[in-house]
Amino acid sequence: MRGPVLFPGSFDPFTLGHADIVRRALELFGEVVIAVGCNEQKSGWMPIEERILSISMLYKDEPRVRVESYSGLTVDFARHQGIGVIVRGVRSTADFEYEMQLADVNRRLSGIETVLLPASPELASLSSSVVRELAHFGHDISPFLP
Numbered sequence: 726m727r728g729p730v731l732f733p734g735s736f737d738p739f740t741l742g743h744a745d746i747v748r749r750a751l752e753l754f755g756e757v758v759i760a761v762g763c764n765e766q767k768s769g770w771m772p773i774e775e776r777i778l779s780i781s782m783l784y785k786d787e788p789r790v791r792v793e794s795y796s797g798l799t800v801d802f803a804r805h806q807g808i809g810v811i812v813r814g815v816r817s818t819a820d821f822e823y824e825m826q827l828a829d830v831n832r833r834l835s836g837i838e839t840v841l842l843p844a845s846p847e848l849a850s851l852s853s854s855v856v857r858e859l860a861h862f863g864h865d866i867s868p869f870l871p
């Protein structure tokens with residue numbers, strides 16, 4: 726199966742774990758659209774513009790990756806972009822249950838399939854919220870960012 730695929734998330738901040746999913750999705754599908762969700766309830770630590778800019782900078786020399794922002798339902802954005810597959814990362818069994826439900830709802834709503842990639846164990850603990858917490862208490866978070 727060849728791309729493009731949509732990798733949606735709030736990415737606050739975009740971590741090594743996220744970059745690892747993008748790298749592997751590229752190997753599988755050849756093309757990835759990173760979609761930064763900017764619904765009101767996703768407003769967080771870094772302003773949306775900063776998130777989009779920092780991810781775009783990371784992939785500025787990678788023509789197979791495009792960075793977009795969107796609001797509303799992920800499947801509506803995927804359809805609008807002409808994309809038929811969503812990629813998500815799974816870190817834990819709790820993640821898995823949530824992602825299975827989300828995948829099922831998205832498939833029913835739109836026929837769009839979701840491919841779940843298991844997070845690499847050595848990167849899986851680096852959730853955005855853990856990194857945010859470290860930053861909050863003044864730690865250098867650069868080792869956790871791609």
Ligand code: ADP
Binds near residue numbers: 735736737820851
């Ligand atoms: P969302 O609010 O959509 O879950 P996140 O930015 O938390 O936004 O996650 C976006 C995607 O990245 C999700 O599929 C999530 O499972 C995945 N992800 C988050 N952290 C990691 C990690 N450390 N390793 C692999 N995948 C991750």
